[in-house]
Amino acid sequence: MRRWTWRYAPAGVFLLGVVALWQAAVEVFDIQPYLLPGPGRVWTAFLEVRGVLPGHIRTTMTEAVLGLAWACVAGAMTAALLAGFAPLRRAVYPLLVISQNIPMIVMAPLIVVWFGFGIMPKVLVVALIGFFPIVVSTTDGLLRAEGDLVELARSYGAGRLQVLRTILIPSAVPAFFAGLQISATYAVLGAVIAEWVGASSGLGLFITRSQTAFRADRVFVAVVVIAAVSILLFAMVHLAARLAMPWQYAQHTQAGALTETPTRSNASSRKDVR
Amino acid sequence: MTATDARPARAPEAPPGPPGDATPEAILVRGVSLTYGGETPVHALADVDLTVQQGQFASLVGPSGCGKSTLLRVLAGLAPPEAGPGVEVRVDGQDARERPGLAAFKPQRDLLLPWRRTLGNAALGAELSGIPRAQAREQARTLLGRFGLEGFERAWPAQLSGGMRQRLALLRTFLAPRRVLLLDEPFGALDALTRRDMQEWLQEVWTEDQRTALLVTHDVEEALMLSDVVFVMSHRPGRILARIEVDLPRPRGLETTASAEFGALKAEVLRTLAAGRSPGSTQP
Ligand SMILES: Nc1ncnc2c1ncn2[C@@H]1O[C@H](COP(=O)(O)OP(=O)(O)O)[C@@H](O)[C@H]1O
Ligand SMILES: [Mg+2]
Numbered sequence: 001m002r003r004w005t006w007r008y009a010p011a012g013v014f015l016l017g018v019v020a021l022w023q024a025a026v027e028v029f030d031i032q033p034y035l036l037p038g039p040g041r042v043w044t045a046f047l048e049v050r051g052v053l054p055g056h057i058r059t060t061m062t063e064a065v066l067g068l069a070w071a072c073v074a075g076a077m078t079a080a081l082l083a084g085f086a087p088l089r090r091a092v093y094p095l096l097v098i099s100q101n102i103p104m105i106v107m108a109p110l111i112v113v114w115f116g117f118g119i120m121p122k123v124l125v126v127a128l129i130g131f132f133p134i135v136v137s138t139t140d141g142l143l144r145a146e147g148d149l150v151e152l153a154r155s156y157g158a159g160r161l162q163v164l165r166t167i168l169i170p171s172a173v174p175a176f177f178a179g180l181q182i183s184a185t186y187a188v189l190g191a192v193i194a195e196w197v198g199a200s201s202g203l204g205l206f207i208t209r210s211q212t213a214f215r216a217d218r219v220f221v222a223v224v225v226i227a228a229v230s231i232l233l234f235a236m237v238h239l240a241a242r243l244a245m246p247w248q249y250a251q252h253t254q255a256g257a258l259t260e261t262p263t264r265s266n267a268s269s270r271k272d273v274r
Numbered sequence: 275m276t277a278t279d280a281r282p283a284r285a286p287e288a289p290p291g292p293p294g295d296a297t298p299e300a301i302l303v304r305g306v307s308l309t310y311g312g313e314t315p316v317h318a319l320a321d322v323d324l325t326v327q328q329g330q331f332a333s334l335v336g337p338s339g340c341g342k343s344t345l346l347r348v349l350a351g352l353a354p355p356e357a358g359p360g361v362e363v364r365v366d367g368q369d370a371r372e373r374p375g376l377a378a379f380k381p382q383r384d385l386l387l388p389w390r391r392t393l394g395n396a397a398l399g400a401e402l403s404g405i406p407r408a409q410a411r412e413q414a415r416t417l418l419g420r421f422g423l424e425g426f427e428r429a430w431p432a433q434l435s436g437g438m439r440q441r442l443a444l445l446r447t448f449l450a451p452r453r454v455l456l457l458d459e460p461f462g463a464l465d466a467l468t469r470r471d472m473q474e475w476l477q478e479v480w481t482e483d484q485r486t487a488l489l490v491t492h493d494v495e496e497a498l499m500l501s502d503v504v505f506v507m508s509h510r511p512g513r514i515l516a517r518i519e520v521d522l523p524r525p526r527g528l529e530t531t532a533s534a535e536f537g538a539l540k541a542e543v544l545r546t547l548a549a550g551r552s553p554g555s556t557q558p
Binding site for chain 2: 157
């Protein structure tokens with residue numbers, strides 16, 4: 001706990017400094033609040049909109065999480081197909097890479113036009129943005145599974161599906177989470193952009209409304225909230241990764257260095273779950 | 275099977291023997307050659323003949339790079355030998371060419387799955403052979419003590435020492451319900467003292483088990499300590515230079531290595547190895 005605090009202390013101090021400088025600049029140069037509100041004013045705006053924010057946050061977060069979930073499912077399944085069938089991979093993979101140059105911010109209005117103003121088009125935008133990093137990373141992970149491990153499984157008579165289940169999928173889990181972490185970074189932003197086009201609730205809508213009312217202070221509130229929500233989502237993904245890959249986080253105590261003849265007492269477990 | 279089984283290391287539910295006229299050879303290799311393709315083809319095996327009888331412990335010694343691992347991979351059904359008349363690769367009476375799964379194979383590296391704990395890794399071979407997961411793990415649990423892994427059932431491979439990793443890889447191999455074991459340098463990476471302990475231990479485990487074993491090693495004393503028969507391989511491309519019977523009484527220990535017979539056998543193996551090193555002598 002103490003180490004954790006120390007690690008982030010410098011960043012915290014720096015952030016406080018920036019905020020103080022910002023407040024000072026606004027006051028010294030007498031900048032108009034509709035151009036750049038000071039932190040104090042943003043705080044006041046936050047207190048004003050405190051009541052409506054949770055609803056917007058819930059909407060945006062729902063879109064982001066659902067979109068990510070779909071990206072995970074579709075991404076993992078596509079990766080399995082691409083890794084399993086080389087001809088398909090050669091046909092689809094280049095297109096997949098090119099598709100990354102389609103600017104989502106331009107596509108979002110179209111998607112909303114196609115699918116209406118409900119939550120669905122937003123989820124779709126998040127899923128589309130999140131899909132690519134997961135597919136690429138997971139495919140890579142599946143293809144990079146150690147050949148010797150695959151051979152080991154085959155030497156016990158394992159078939160294709162057994163090799164996939166016991167060797168390939170577990171080897172690709174770290175790569176999958178690496179991709180998911182990138183996707184999660186863009187998920188909230190994707191939802192907000194989709195909401196700009198048209199929504200009845202959400203942080204994107206809140207920003208549009210604040211802008212048309214020239215309430216820069218409220219836009220800043222939204223910016224801070226979006227950052228916070230993004231960090232929350234990122235932390236959730238990180239936690240999921242930890243739970244899914246306990247071996248990566250286990251303490252690397254060289255047990256055998258201490259005990260070639262193991263002691264019975266400490267580690268004997270009641271039941272092996274995995 | 276219970277924890278108090280008198281012969282704990284026996285593979286539970288070994289498959290029934292070959293049908294009808296049982297061939298006594300558990301391992302039969304005839305005329306096997308293999309060349310690795312690629313930019314510079316590597317001629318790894320040249321006309322290898324070798325047989326191991328049921329229940330025997332055999333060793334394969336040879337200089338490194340001579341094709342020992344390649345031969346085991348052929349027997350494990352992972353590397354197809356060159357086709358030809360009279361070429362035979364049989365494990366437990368069945369053609370093993372491109373048919374993995376007939377023998378329990380321990381590759382040169384321990385190849386533990388980093389995402390499985392000790393029990394899960396131990397049970398892998400049994401699981402892949404169709405034994406239900408829970409049952410496979412229960413069998414693994416009963417043998418943990420015998421393999422010096424008691425108390426570490428929930429450890430990840432990265433938390434185990436080199437010796438423990440090797441024992442775990444051996445446990446995984448022994449737990450696969452096969453009657454033939456192929457062991458590729460199981461103690462290669464260990465220090466001399468641990469190695470000696472592990473050899474004595476393997477001797478005990480194998481004696482309780484009585485399965486056919488083919489052990490690859492470049493350590494002549496290790497081969498003589500453990501084996502009923504030692505095959506000496508030439509420099510690459512690997513051929514069998516000699517088949518040497520080891521008739522020393524078991525269990526063998528430190529006194530065995532000090533005996534005159536042991537010394538004579540060791541000299542014989544070393545002489546054969548040396549003869550195989552000069553290029554001219556690789557021709558029959
Ligand atoms: N997959 C492979 N492709 C090409 N050459 C290989 C391959 N595996 C092994 N070799 C070569 O074949 C020879 C025999 O290798 P190996 O059977 O591993 O020898 P040993 O186990 O006796 O040390 C070596 O020269 C090695 O470099
Ligand atoms: Mg080798």
